[in-house]
Structure formats: structure tokens, C-alpha cells
Amino acid sequence: MATMQEVATHAGVSIATVSFVVNGTKRVSPATRERVTAAMTELGFRNNVVARALASKRTRIIALLFPALEHRLGGTALTFFMSAASRASDLGYHLILWPVDTGPDELRDLLSGGLVDGVVLMEVKMHDTRIDRLAELRVPFVAIGRTADVDDLPFVDIDFETTVEEGLDYLTGLGHERIGLVIEDLEGTSMAGYGPHVRSERTYRDSMARRGLEPVVVFCGPGAAGGRQAATDLLAADPAMTATMIMKDDSAFGLVRGLLAEGRRVPDDFSVLSLSSSTEAGATSEPALTTMNAPGHELGTLAVEALIERLDGKAGQDAPLPHVLLPCILHEAGSTAAAPAR
Amino acid sequence: MATMQEVATHAGVSIATVSFVVNGTKRVSPATRERVTAAMTELGFRNNVVARALASKRTRIIALLFPALEHRLGGTALTFFMSAASRASDLGYHLILWPVDTGPDELRDLLSGGLVDGVVLMEVKMHDTRIDRLAELRVPFVAIGRTADVDDLPFVDIDFETTVEEGLDYLTGLGHERIGLVIEDLEGTSMAGYGPHVRSERTYRDSMARRGLEPVVVFCGPGAAGGRQAATDLLAADPAMTATMIMKDDSAFGLVRGLLAEGRRVPDDFSVLSLSSSTEAGATSEPALTTMNAPGHELGTLAVEALIERLDGKAGQDAPLPHVLLPCILHEAGSTAAAPAR
Numbered sequence: 001m002a003t004m005q006e007v008a009t010h011a012g013v014s015i016a017t018v019s020f021v022v023n024g025t026k027r028v029s030p031a032t033r034e035r036v037t038a039a040m041t042e043l044g045f046r047n048n049v050v051a052r053a054l055a056s057k058r059t060r061i062i063a064l065l066f067p068a069l070e071h072r073l074g075g076t077a078l079t080f081f082m083s084a085a086s087r088a089s090d091l092g093y094h095l096i097l098w099p100v101d102t103g104p105d106e107l108r109d110l111l112s113g114g115l116v117d118g119v120v121l122m123e124v125k126m127h128d129t130r131i132d133r134l135a136e137l138r139v140p141f142v143a144i145g146r147t148a149d150v151d152d153l154p155f156v157d158i159d160f161e162t163t164v165e166e167g168l169d170y171l172t173g174l175g176h177e178r179i180g181l182v183i184e185d186l187e188g189t190s191m192a193g194y195g196p197h198v199r200s201e202r203t204y205r206d207s208m209a210r211r212g213l214e215p216v217v218v219f220c221g222p223g224a225a226g227g228r229q230a231a232t233d234l235l236a237a238d239p240a241m242t243a244t245m246i247m248k249d250d251s252a253f254g255l256v257r258g259l260l261a262e263g264r265r266v267p268d269d270f271s272v273l274s275l276s277s278s279t280e281a282g283a284t285s286e287p288a289l290t291t292m293n294a295p296g297h298e299l300g301t302l303a304v305e306a307l308i309e310r311l312d313g314k315a316g317q318d319a320p321l322p323h324v325l326l327p328c329i330l331h332e333a334g335s336t337a338a339a340p341a342r
Numbered sequence: 343m344a345t346m347q348e349v350a351t352h353a354g355v356s357i358a359t360v361s362f363v364v365n366g367t368k369r370v371s372p373a374t375r376e377r378v379t380a381a382m383t384e385l386g387f388r389n390n391v392v393a394r395a396l397a398s399k400r401t402r403i404i405a406l407l408f409p410a411l412e413h414r415l416g417g418t419a420l421t422f423f424m425s426a427a428s429r430a431s432d433l434g435y436h437l438i439l440w441p442v443d444t445g446p447d448e449l450r451d452l453l454s455g456g457l458v459d460g461v462v463l464m465e466v467k468m469h470d471t472r473i474d475r476l477a478e479l480r481v482p483f484v485a486i487g488r489t490a491d492v493d494d495l496p497f498v499d500i501d502f503e504t505t506v507e508e509g510l511d512y513l514t515g516l517g518h519e520r521i522g523l524v525i526e527d528l529e530g531t532s533m534a535g536y537g538p539h540v541r542s543e544r545t546y547r548d549s550m551a552r553r554g555l556e557p558v559v560v561f562c563g564p565g566a567a568g569g570r571q572a573a574t575d576l577l578a579a580d581p582a583m584t585a586t587m588i589m590k591d592d593s594a595f596g597l598v599r600g601l602l603a604e605g606r607r608v609p610d611d612f613s614v615l616s617l618s619s620s621t622e623a624g625a626t627s628e629p630a631l632t633t634m635n636a637p638g639h640e641l642g643t644l645a646v647e648a649l650i651e652r653l654d655g656k657a658g659q660d661a662p663l664p665h666v667l668l669p670c671i672l673h674e675a676g677s678t679a680a681a682p683a684r
Contacts, residue, residue: 041453041479061403061438066424078420082408085439094438094457096403097427111383115436137383223625250626253595257628283565284592284626286599 011039062088062307063098063116065107065130067123076276076296077122080144083300084120091308093117107133118307120144124155126193142307142322144299145195150323154310156303158276159325160199163292164245167273168207170330171243175339176271177213180234180244182227182255185219196276200247216241220251227254228261235262242339243271252277253285256335267337279331287334295326302326353381404430404649405440405458407449407472409465418618418638419464422486425642426462433650435459449475460649462486466497468535484649484664486641487537492665496652498645500618501667502541505634506587509615510549512672513585517681518613519555522576522586524569524597527561538618542589558583562593569596570603577604584681585613594619595627598677609679621673629676637668644668 008015013036020028021036028036064084066077081097088095096116100107107130111119117140121130124145131153134141143155171179181204186192201217208215216237220230230251234241246252252274256266264270266287274282274289278296282289306322350357355378363370363378370378406426408419423439430437438458442449449472453461461476466487473495476483485497513521523546528534543559550557558579562572572593576583588594594616598608606612608629616624616631620638624631648664 064439066427078423081420081423081439082441085408086441089441094440096436096438097406097423098436099424099428099431223622224628224630225625228628250622253626254628280565280592283567284595286566286570286596288566 006043007036007039010043011035058117058311059115060093061096061116062093062118062120062304062311063096064120065098065100065122067100076278076294079296080122080300083297084304087301087304088308091304093304093308095120095304107137111137111139118142118311120303120307123191124195125191126195126198140307140310142303142310144303147195152321154306154321154323156299156306156322156324156326158196158294158299159327160196160276161203162325162327163275164200164203165207166327166330167245167275167292168204168211171245171271171273171336172211174243174271174336176243177339178216178238178241178243179208179213180216180218180238180241182218182220182230182234182244182246182248182251184248185221187219196247200275204245214238220246220248220255223250224254224257227251227256228258231255231258231262231264235259235264242269243273243336245273245275247275249274249277249281252281252289256285256287256289267335269340271336271339273336276328279333282331282333282335285335290333290336291331292328293331294328298326299324348385349378349381352385353377400459400653401457402434403436403438403458404460404462404646404653405438406462407440407442407464409442418620418636421638422464422642425639426646429643429646430650433646435646435650437462437646449479453479453481460484460653462645462649465533466537467533468537468540482649482652484645484652486645489537494663496648496663496665498641498648498664498666498668500538500636500641501669502538502618503545504667504669505617506542506545507549508669508672509587509617509634510546510553513587513613513615513678514553516585516613516678518585519681520558520580520583520585521550521555522558522560522580522583524560524562524572524576524586524588524590524593526590527563529561538589542617546587556580562588562590562597565592566596566599569593569598570600573597573600573604573606577601577606584611585615585678587615587617589617591616591619591623594623594631598627598629598631609677611682613678613681615678618670621675624673624675624677627677632675632678633673634670635673636670640668641666 004015004018008018013032017028017032018036021033085095119134119139119141121141121143124143124147126148128147131147143153144157146155146157147153183197183201186194186197205215216234218230218233220226234244246255256272259266259270266272272289274291276294277291278293279291282291302324346357346360350360355374359370359374360378363375427437461481461483463472463483463485466485466489468490470489473489485495488497488499489495525539525543528536528539547557558576560572560575562568576586588597598614601608601612608614614631616633618636619633620635621633624633644666
């Protein structure tokens with residue numbers, strides 16, 4: 001394996017210049033950089049992962065653990081992945097995509113090899129044995145999502161409570177009082193107890209009660225067909241309903257069509273607000289859906305930043321654990337309007 | 343750093359047993375594996391990446407290069423990512439997600455560090471300077487996608503030619519003769535010359551000509567609004583048109599709505615066939631769209647397999663380069679029907 005000195009000699013530059021190029025610690029002219037990297041390639045100079053691992057027992061690799069059950073992940077997951085990888089790259093780290101079954105034993109096997117410095121954990125359940133195992137293994141980690149008890153948990157998450165509260169504020173501000181909630185039916189699947197659903201439903205029920213309003217929750221099957229059925233179910237539960245929130249992109253359009261089939265025009269007779277979605281997803285429908293946009297990019301970025309701060313020791317031993325909550329942001333479009341006159 | 347012998351002593355097993363656990367070369371009882379991994383954790387035993395890199399100059403890490411322009415990647419990209427990562431994991435490799443600008447210089451800088459054994463390249467253009475640079479750097483790689491000249495290129499790709507041909511076979515089989523094509527408008531963007539679009543449009547034009555039919559290509563803006571405009575444009579170009587193919591999930595539903603606004607019911611008066619899509623994406627519309635499903639899972643898997651075969655030397659020095667083409671698979675749903683009687 002070539003040394004840094006050999007690279008410097010070969011490229012006709014100082015060893016300091018090679019170090020600048022290798023570590024990105026100082027700007028070097030493009031021509032010089034080109035000479036140095038050409039020399040590194042030619043001599044087979046191996047830098048980062050191996051050298052760093054030997055010197056510091058660190059690899060500057062972090063793992064993004066995702067469940068191999070791929071059908072669970074929607075468009076926001078892609079944004080998570082890409083934002084996390086980009087931010088890691090900016091900060092001089094590499095992000096490995098790590099498919100795992102949720103078993104804590106497999107986690108232990110994977111992490112005992114010392115390949116990764118830390119872990120970003122996705123798709124957290126209210127009670128998640130992986131968290132206990134990570135703590136036990138003393139592997140630094142940050143969760144995207146929250147367990148029921150977050151005191152000892154470093155996490156970033158969508159603030160579903162604030163999102164649902166603000167969604168209800170928005171709809172009641174338009175004069176709606178009979179407001180439903182449509183969420184995915186996860187009963188009996190491995191994702192039962194999935195945090196986003198549990199929190200959203202609970203907040204909706206509590207907030208409706210506090211507002212003196214009657215909650216109606218409908219559990220929805222896949223695709224447009226599921227959404228159409230949800231429309232029927234909502235109106236069966238309350239024929240006078242004038243608005244609903246839905247947290248399920250793939251069924252939102254079917255819901256609008258189902259409402260139309262039941263004689264409710266959107267938004268004149270009935271408002272639809274799509275939660276934890278995106279402007280792009282809303283724009284595939286007609287009318288374009290008013291959405292509360294998931295902060296996928298921000299969360300991917302912040303999760304990696306929080307983890308790397310812990311890895312680099314910048315956070316300090318006694319620093320509080322990162323507890324970052326970001327609400328979805330309202331984007332008004334064509335599926336919401338003032339409640340119809342009674 | 344603890345040695346394998348120390349781990350064996352600590353766990354009260356033979357060094358061979360530790361090796362079986364570490365390298366996964368032989369089945370070990372869960373209880374024994376538990377003891378060994380506990381000892382590895384406690385002693386801080388570091389195995390794979392560092393040891394392997396020192397011993398073999400290989401890290402068993404492969405990089406999936408994706409463009410940082412995230413808005414370009416749709417649902418199929420998520421399937422690519424996850425399938426590639428899962429297959430790499432099965433084969434004892436790790437997949438790093440590597441965001442890069444398309445500049446060949448940045449590629450050289452990244453790869454000169456010796457972190458990765460090989461590369462999977464995404465979003466390939468008809469003329470792609472990254473390919474030349476990878477060949478020059480002698481980094482083993484496999485492209486997902488094809489350049490114009492594929493003689494020297496190891497790749498896996500969707501067979502857009504066969505997909506479009508089979509789509510036209512299907513529609514003409516239903517009696518349609520006046521058939522349009524709707525594709526995304528990429529003119530003036532960094533993705534102009536994007537292979538899938540160039541190939542699909544060219545195949546469509548050639549095939550229509552060969553069938554003695556008149557081609558109509560419409561370039562489509564974003565979302566439902568773009569699809570609605572595309573409906574208007576199709577019928578302006580040929581008011582007697584009875585079917586179209588569209589390669590743009592986010593506008594497919596808007597196209598159906600636009601056709602309805604122009605007095606064409608789908609599928610009774612007009613058939614819509616969505617290319618390079620998925621059953622799930624089609625099911626979000628109503629009627630559910632007939633789709634030609636992109637083999638995203640298969641391509642992610644095959645790309646990684648082809649790369650690792652080259653890395654592990656199983657392919658042999660003189661083995662032909664992998665040239666894998668998979669067509670999209672037709673999934674019939676509710677948006678296509680026999681051409682209306684004239």
C-alpha cells in the first residue's frame with residue numbers, strides 16, 4: 001500500500017498538500033488536486049476507511065437500518081434515504097443502507113463486526129426491542145420516530161400531535177365541525193402499534209373531545225378502492241360530515257371519488273385534508289389536494305447531523321439527547337373550502 | 343483490538359467456532375452464537391471491513407451512485423435502493439448510498455480513497471462521461487441504464503423497446519389504431535437525453551410507422567395539471583384518437599380527468615396504458631390503470647449480483663459483460679378496453 005509520502009513524491013507536491021486533498025482540510029487548486037488524485041489512483045493509495053479505522057477505531061460509516069418489508073415505505077422514505085446520505089457525505093461520512101429484520105439478535109450480529117460507527121433507525125414502533133439492544137451494545141444511534149417512552153431516546157420525528165392539532169385548527173377555522181379521520185388499517189400486521197398511526201389517532205380523538213366534537217375514525221384498505229370504501233364508511237357513520245383528514249396517500253384520490261359517488265363534491269360540499277403527504281402527491285389528484293407536507297428532507301438531514309454530533313463528541317458527554325420534533329407544513333390547494341351552509 | 347483467540351477464550355469456545363460465527367461459514371447453535379457475539383461486543387472485537395481490507399485490499403463495500411437531484415427519482419428508485427441493499431447484504435456485501443453530482447472529477451476524488459470495491463451507477467444518459475471515468479479508474483461497475491453504445495458497458499436496464507412494442511401490440515390487439523404517447527418534458531433540463539425517454543419515443547415512432555399508423559407524441563408538465571393539458575394536446579393533434587400510452591405516473595390520473603373533460607370516458611371511449619409504472623401506482627387512480635410494471639426489484643437485485651460476480655472473480659476475466667434487459671410486465675386493470683366502434 002502506498003504511503004502519503006510516496007503519493008507526494010509521485011505528484012511532485014508536499015506531503016501537506018496531499019493531506020489537504022485527502023482530508024479536504026484546505027482548498028487546493030483544481031490542477032494540483034488532479035495531480036494528487038491521479039497519483040493516488042496510480043499508486044493504489046488507500047485512504048479513508050482503512051487508515052482511519054486503524055488509527056481511530058472508527059470507520060466514518062453510519063448505517064441506516066430499514067425494514068426489509070419494502071411495501072411499507074412510501075415516497076417520504078426515499079426522501080429520508082437521499083437526504084440522510086447527502087448530509088452524511090457533506091460531513092465526511094458514508095451512509096450504508098442496511099436491510100434488517102426487526103429481530104434484536106440479528107442486530108447484535110450485524111453490529112458486532114465494528115463496521116459502523118453509528119446507526120440511524122427507521123420505522124420505530126411504540127415498543128421497540130431494537131432500541132434496547134442498541135443501548136445494550138453501546139452503539140451510538142438516533143431514531144427517526146419515537147417509542148412510547150422517549151426519556152432515554154435520541155430521536156427526530158414528525159410531530160404528529162401538532163400536525164393533527166393544526167389540521168383540526170385549519171378545518172374548524174373553515175367552519176367545519178363534523179370532521180373524520182381516515183388511517184391505514186394495520187391491525188394484525190407486523191406494523192400494528194406503528195407510532196405515527198397511534199399518535200395521530202389518539203391526538204385526533206383527544207382534540208375532538210376537547211373541542212366538544214364527535215370523533216369518527218375509519219380504517220382504510222389499499223389504493224383507490226380502499227379510499228372509496230372509506231368515503232362510504234365515513235358518511236355511514238355521520239351523514240352530516242363535511243370534512244375529513246386522511247393519512248394515506250395512495251387512497252386519497254379514491255376517497256375524493258367515493259365522496260363524489262355519494263353526492264358530495266370536493267371541496268364545495270366536503271373538504272379533504274391529506275396528512276403527512278407532499279405537494280407533489282397532492283398534485284396528482286384533481287382537485288389538487290390540500291396537504292400537510294411531511295418534513296422528510298429535514299428529518300433525514302437532522303437525524304444524520306444529530307448522530308454525527310454525538311460521534312464527533314461535539315455534543316459532549318452530558319449534552320441532552322436530541323429530541324427533535326417537526327410538524328408537517330400546511331400547503332393549501334383545491335380540496336378544502338369553507339363548510340357548506342347548513 | 344481483541345483477537346479471535348481472545349474472543350474464543352472469553353466465550354469458552356474454539357477459535358474455529360468464532361470463525362464460523364464471524365464469517366457465517368457454518369451453522370452454529372443460537373446459544374453458542376449468542377455467547378460468541380456477546381464476547382465480541384464486550385471485548386470490542388472488530389472484524390469485517392478493517393480486517394478484510396488489510397488482508398485483501400478489499401472492503402466488501404459497494405456504492406450506489408445516485409444523482410443528488412432528488413426530484414428526479416420516483417417510486418421505482420426506492421425499490422432499486424432497497425432491493426440492491428438487500429441483495430448485497432445476502433451476498434456478504436454492504437451498499438453505500440452515494441450522492442454525487444454528475445461531474446467525472448468528483449467521481450475520481452471519491453473513488454481514489456479505496457473505500458469501495460465497486461459501483462452501481464444510476465440514471466444513465468445516452469452519453470455519460472461518468473462511464474468513461476469509471477473505466478479509466480478501473481473501478482468495477484455495473485450501470486442501471488444504458489448509454490447509446492453498449493458494447494463495452496456492463497449494464498442492467500428496463501427493456502423499453504420491448505415494453506413499448508408490447509404495449510402497442512396490446513392496444514392494437516384491442517382494435518386501437520390511433521394511439522398517442524405522453525412522456526415527460528425534459529427539454530432544457532439536466533436530464534435531457536435521458537435514456538428511457540429517448541428509447542421509448544424512438545421505438546414508438548418506428549413501431550407506429552412500421553404498423554402504418556400515425557405517431558402523436560405529447561410532452562407533459564408536472565402532476566394532474568400536466569396530464570389534463572396532455573389530454574387536450576392529444577385530442578387537438580388527432581380528435582379521432584382512441585388510446586394513449588403514458589410514461590409518467592404523477593400525470594396519469596390528470597390525463598384520465600382531462601379526457602373526461604373532453605367528453606371521452608375511460609375506458610369506453612378511450613384507453614390509457616401507463617408504462618414503467620406499478621400495480622400500486624395504477625390502483626391509486628379510478629378506474630385503476632392498466633400498467634406495464636417496471637421490474638425495479640429484479641433490476642436492483644440483478645445489478646448487485648452482476649457486480650459482485652465480477653468482484654468475486656466468478657465471472658472470469660474473459661466472461662462477457664453483463665447485458666441484462668428486462669421488459670415491463672403488463673398488468674391489466676380498468677383503463678383499457680376494446681376500441682369503440684367507428
